[in-house]
Amino acid sequence: MRRFTIQFLTAACLLTTAPLSCFAEQALIAVASNFSSPARAIALAFEQESGHSVRLSQGSSGKLYAQIYNGAPFDVFLSADTEKPALLVKEGLAIEGSQRTYARGTLALWTIDDGVIINAETLRAGDFVRLAQANPRLAPYGLAAQQVIASLGLTQALAGKRVIGENISQAYQFVTTGNAELGFVAMSQVLVDGELVKGSLWRVPQTLHSPIAQDAVLLARGLNNSAAQEFMTFLTSAKAVSILHSFGYSVESDALGPVGSVEKTDG
Amino acid sequence: MDENLAAIWLTLRLAATVTLVLLLVGTPIAWWLARTRVWFKGAIAAIVALPLVLPPTVLGFYLLLTMGPNGPIGALTQSLGIGLLPFTFWGLVIASCFYSLPFVVQPLQNAFEGIGERPFEVAATLRAGPWDRFASVALPLAKPGFITAAILGFAHTVGEFGVVLMIGGNIPGVTRVVSVQLYDHVEALDYGQAHWLSGALLLFSFVVLFSLYTFNRRASSSVGPRV
Known part of the structure; x- marks a missing residue:
């Protein structure tokens, strides 16, 4: 009986929301201003691939941190640094083990x-x-x-x-x-x-400064939100990485930063 | 802590300078707006009020453009040998004057308009010339307006943030005013210092505003019966 109900609901979902996923959810993502353009492109690719929908809210990492600390309804935080996500994890407002570097700035x-x-x-x-x-x-x-x-x-x-x-x-x-x-x-x-x-x-050669690492973290509020969880995974996918490269960012796995046409201007 | 004190001192210097400049510049503008009957009066009044409309950071951005080497003000200051205004104290003074202009002009204009024609006609029959009428009739009668204008101009400059942020360059002792310093503390999650500085700023502003308002009440009651 229960199985039938699920099948019935699935069918109903497919009929009404096709081609989107039946379990499409919405995630609200807080993104550091400097990353807002690539975030939009990644969000768009993610929506097309997953059927989930994401909304972006941009601001400085410091302001977003203060908002999250005071109960803002964000599911994922794309910070411009590594400290603020770590702090949120420490304070129990973000999920331990979810913090990862999604982009390296050049x-x-x-x-x-x-x-x-x-x-x-x-x-x-x-x-x-x-x-x-x-x-x-x-x-x-x-x-x-x-x-x-x-x-x-x-x-x-x-x-x-x-x-x-x-x-x-x-x-x-x-x-x-x-x-x-x-x-x-x-x-x-x-x-x-x-x-x-x-x-x-x-x-500027990366040897002259410590890495500019930007970390993402799943917030406590996004724990049971499949859109938020899948977005975290999508951030490190090949698709997202190619978007990051086109915006001049590199990722952890890149050996020497993004390959770009700007090499010739290197001094 | 030294940085906070430097920021406070800079802010006081800036606000005092801007208030003084605005009273000097705003008085003739307000006087003209209050007395003129030309058809484009409305247009000038609207232009004076325009800084209220733009978000301060956007206003600051346009000031950065116009004061920059490719902008008209920048070209002027460079040809005068002053150099460029952004990132300097006087650049902040000029930007703040634009930003706070309506806060000084409007109370003055209201005060001048509130005097009406009568006192000037009476003064004229006593052979007072235009300058004499302005100095001995308009200025004393508009004193409460001047005090309000000074309070608003000063307070608005102390609280100014967006414009300074855009054209200041955050240089300690030169352009890093209290509001920017405070914002830095908040953004850096240094909430302890932020609370301390906010508290000091609020307390100081309260004392200044309170004493000015008290003084204002006494001043306006000592002017005597209106004509």
């Missing part, structure tokens, strides 16, 4: 001028008034930029030239409006479909 030194060769020497020469970067206290890209400057021994030399954006969007704006000649930005900001569209860049 840092780029970027100028709005086309056809210029920029590299570490450009920073050493110091022939510029302003160098933009994200806030090292708040943004992993800002921390990485600070580490690069320190690795090159330029912390003192560049102290008076650095202007700090709250996040990489702002660092990008400082450069794109011409207010800073150079800026440390995310590769994902200056690439469109893997191509550099404007200006010139130096892909």
Whole structure:
């Protein structure tokens, strides 16, 4: 009898919601602003493949953390760092063992001028008034930029030239409006479909800074949500990885970061 | 903690400078708006109120564009040899003046309009010239308006965030004001420091506003009967 009921319900579901899965659920995903574009593309691919639906809510990792801590109805958290997901796990608001690095950011030194060769020497020469970067206290890209400057021994030399954006969007704006000649930005900001569209860049070697790892975590609220669970799995699928690459991110399994047409501009 | 104090001191300097500049710039604008009968008065009044409409970060973004090397203000300041305004204290002053302009102009305009024609006509019959009428009649009668304008301009600049965030560049002692410092604490999950700084900011602002309002009440009651 029970089996019949399930079959009946399944049939009813198939009739009314075909071609979507019978058990389609909805997940609400909190995503760090710097990842919102690739997240949209991944969410779209996920929806097509799974039949589930996801909604994205973007904000800074710090604000999203505060919202989750205070009961925001998110199922998955795509942070821009590794600390906040770890903190949520520790506080029992995220599922232990679900935390994983979904993307690795690539840092780029970027100028709005086309056809210029920029590299570490450009920073050493110091022939510029302003160098933009994200806030090292708040943004992993800002921390990485600070580490690069320190690795090159330029912390003192560049102290008076650095202007700090709250996040990489702002660092990008400082450069794109011409207010800073150079800026440390995310590769994902200056690439469109893997191509550099404007200006010139130096892909900063990963040896100059610690990895920019972005972690995802399944939140307590998403534990029994199949859409949320499957989305977590989908994040590391080949499909998602190819989307990540096209946006200038790399993943843990990549040996040397994404393969892109920007190699030729390396200094 | 030193950084917090530096941010507080910078904010006070900024708010005081902006209030002063806005009273100097806003008074003639408000006076003109209150007295003129030209057909485009409405358009000018609307332009003055426009900073209220845009989200502050968006306003800041456009200021970054116009003050940048490719923008009209940036071109002007560069040709004058001042250099570029973003990421400097005076850049913040000018941006804050745009942002807080309606908060100073509107109370002044209301105060000037509230005086009416009569006192000026009487003053004119006593052979007071236009400047004399403004200085000896309009200014004293509009004093409560000036105090309100100063309070709003000051408080609004202290609480300003989005504009400064966009054009400041977060430089300690130069552009890192309290609101930005506070935001950094919150974003970095350093809630302890955030609470401390918020508390200090609220307490200070309360004391300033409370004393100004008290002073305002005394001042307006001492003006005497209106004509």
